[in-house]
Amino acid sequence: MERRIGEQHHEASGNESRTHGPSSVKYLDSLSPYKPVSSLMRIWENPKQVSYKLDWNESTIPPSPKVYQAIVRFLSYSNHLNWYPELGSTSLAEALTEYVNLDAENILVTNGSDDALELVCKAYLGPDDRVLVPVPTYTHFFVYVQARGSQMVQFHSSELFDSDIERLDAAITPDTRLVYLVNPNNPTGVVYESDDVAALLESHPQTLFIVDEAYYEFHGKSVVHLVGEYDNLVVTRTFSKCFGIAGLRMGYLCTSVPVMTELKKLFNPKSVNRLGQIAAMACLSDPDYYDNLVEEVTEAKVLLRSEMTRRGYRIVTTPANYVLLEVPNPSRFCRLLEDEGVYIRDRSTLPRMEHFVRITVPTVAQAHEVIARIDRVLDRM
Ligand SMILES: Cc1ncc(COP(=O)(O)O)c(C=O)c1O
Numbered sequence: 001m002e003r004r005i006g007e008q009h010h011e012a013s014g015n016e017s018r019t020h021g022p023s024s025v026k027y028l029d030s031l032s033p034y035k036p037v038s039s040l041m042r043i044w045e046n047p048k049q050v051s052y053k054l055d056w057n058e059s060t061i062p063p064s065p066k067v068y069q070a071i072v073r074f075l076s077y078s079n080h081l082n083w084y085p086e087l088g089s090t091s092l093a094e095a096l097t098e099y100v101n102l103d104a105e106n107i108l109v110t111n112g113s114d115d116a117l118e119l120v121c122k123a124y125l126g127p128d129d130r131v132l133v134p135v136p137t138y139t140h141f142f143v144y145v146q147a148r149g150s151q152m153v154q155f156h157s158s159e160l161f162d163s164d165i166e167r168l169d170a171a172i173t174p175d176t177r178l179v180y181l182v183n184p185n186n187p188t189g190v191v192y193e194s195d196d197v198a199a200l201l202e203s204h205p206q207t208l209f210i211v212d213e214a215y216y217e218f219h220g221k222s223v224v225h226l227v228g229e230y231d232n233l234v235v236t237r238t239f240s241k242c243f244g245i246a247g248l249r250m251g252y253l254c255t256s257v258p259v260m261t262e263l264k265k266l267f268n269p270k271s272v273n274r275l276g277q278i279a280a281m282a283c284l285s286d287p288d289y290y291d292n293l294v295e296e297v298t299e300a301k302v303l304l305r306s307e308m309t310r311r312g313y314r315i316v317t318t319p320a321n322y323v324l325l326e327v328p329n330p331s332r333f334c335r336l337l338e339d340e341g342v343y344i345r346d347r348s349t350l351p352r353m354e355h356f357v358r359i360t361v362p363t364v365a366q367a368h369e370v371i372a373r374i375d376r377v378l379d380r381m
Contacts, residue, residue, distance in 0.1 A: 027127070027149035034143065039343030051341040052370055054360035057186070057215070057322050059244035061363060063279065064289040067245065070282035071275055085274035092277050095284050096252060100224050100237075106254050108263060109280075111271045113214055113238040113251030118144045120234050120253070121178075123262050124208050125150040129177035134168060136350035138186045138212065150177070160352045161188055161316065165196045172204050179204075182212040184219050187347050187358045189318025197223045201230040208259070210234045215320030217242030218294055224254050231256040239276075241321060242290055243283040248276035293363075297321050300367040304359070307371050311378065316356075326355045329381065333357060336380055340373040 043051045052060065062068075074080075086092075089109035096107050110116040117140075125131065127149035133141070134155045145152050155171050157164030172179060179200070183192045192211070201209060211223050213235055224235045234255040240246035250272070255263070283290070301317050308315040314326040327333045330348040334357060337344060345358040362370060 025147075025149075027147055031143065031146055034140075037345075039338070042338065043343070046341070049341045050369075051343065052362060052366060052373075053343050054362060054370070055343045055345045055358075056246075057241055057320070057358075057360045058246045059242065059293065059321075060360065060366055061244065061293065063244035064283060064286035066282040066286045066289075067279045070278050074275070074278050081274065083274075084270045085272055085277055087269040089272050089277050092280050093252075095281055099284055100254055102224065102227055102254055105257055105260065106227055107252055108255070108260060108267065109250070109252045109272055109277070110267075111251070111273070111276075112240060112249040113212065113236040113253070114140060115249075115271065116234075116236040116251050116253040117141050117180075117210065117212070119263055119267060120208070120210055120236075121145055121148055121150075122266055124178060130173070130175055131178045131180065132168075132171060132176050133180045134163070134185070134190075136187060136347075136353060137180070137182050138214075141180055141212075145178075156351065157190070161190060163190050163192050163196070165192070165200075169200060169203065172200070172207055174206060176204070176207045179207055179209045180212065181209065182214070183223065184215055184319045186214070186320065187318075187322065187324060187345075187350070187353070187356075189316065189320060189322075189324075191219070191221075191319060192223075194221065194223050194226070197233075198226055198229070201226060201232055205230075205232055208232050208234065210236060212236045214238045214241055217290060218297060218321045219319040220294075221319075227254045227256060231258050234259060239280050239283060242293060243280070244293075245276065245279045245283065248273065248279050250276040250280045296363045297361045300361050300364045303364060303367050304361065304371070308374075311375075321361045322358050323361060324353075324356045324358055327357060327381070328355065330355060330357045333377060333381065336377040337373065340376060342370055342373050 039053055039055050092109050093104045093107045097104050121144035125148035129150040130153055131145045131150050132153045132155055142152055155168055181192050213222055216222050216237055226233055234253050236253045239250035304323055305315050305317050316324040330346045334344055334346045347353045347356045347358045
């Protein structure tokens, strides 16, 4: 089942965006300014309360100590903040060759993975091009599609928690320009198996596929090896989730040389900041720290599942660092939990997710405290 959409995340704003000043490109008429929903301000307003920020799937602990050491070393031994960063982040791309097992020519470091998604849309989409997207998924991607004047085609799997890969395959037509797969999907946790992705790439060589692996480190499985085999694949990754440096905006993409050549025509080689480059290098130098975090999160997921199931609630765990919890009144549940200093994401407005909230999985010790606060809220529901 496919459906074209008017965007639900960035609602149509009618004429109000065009009342003053020079007019922007006409595709922006259907968008309104992005209204981010983050708990950050509320957390800063309550410095005395121990808060748990579990709404944006960020890491709940600081990054490796090596990150701080590298930044302090850089700031104390040089005054090079007055210079532009290393162009093209070549040292980091080189360090990533080992991590992703590809050549540097297949890797492009970007200003967060959002930047990578936008770059691909800028290079490959034009007015009326069709983009197929299984939903619900990471909605910010939709903006980049719409800003190009392209057409979003939503794909609804038969089962919310199933990839429905055969019907997805059938929904791709010769004029599908781009397919966006988040693997594992945010928020459902749906996984696209590597063999299935390879079959899609093989059957639709005229279509470019983005596989967004923002949660790769938690999942442990990737399709990045397919970059060496197929010219129509872009894999995007981030340092914002497991690596814990969301505030520094670091991401990268992996793709074939022909696609890279096109992307580099638009890419700004000084767009990635120097501290981010240094921090990301330091992250890669401390795999044990991050392996431990992944183990913690995996353990905490099991804990959350058993505790919430024991209390009679349905919980859907995912291979990523978030779970979905089904509650009778999601908005009230989130509001009451905020009063307890726990910030999670109400996902009940997404298609077929009427009763779901999404909770970022913290460490085991943090999960115990979060469960205690959830209990206090459940008593008041
Ligand atoms: C699937 C997905 N892709 C991309 C991003 C954005 O990542 P970045 O911080 O690297 O821009 C997110 C953040 O929530 C995400 O969930």
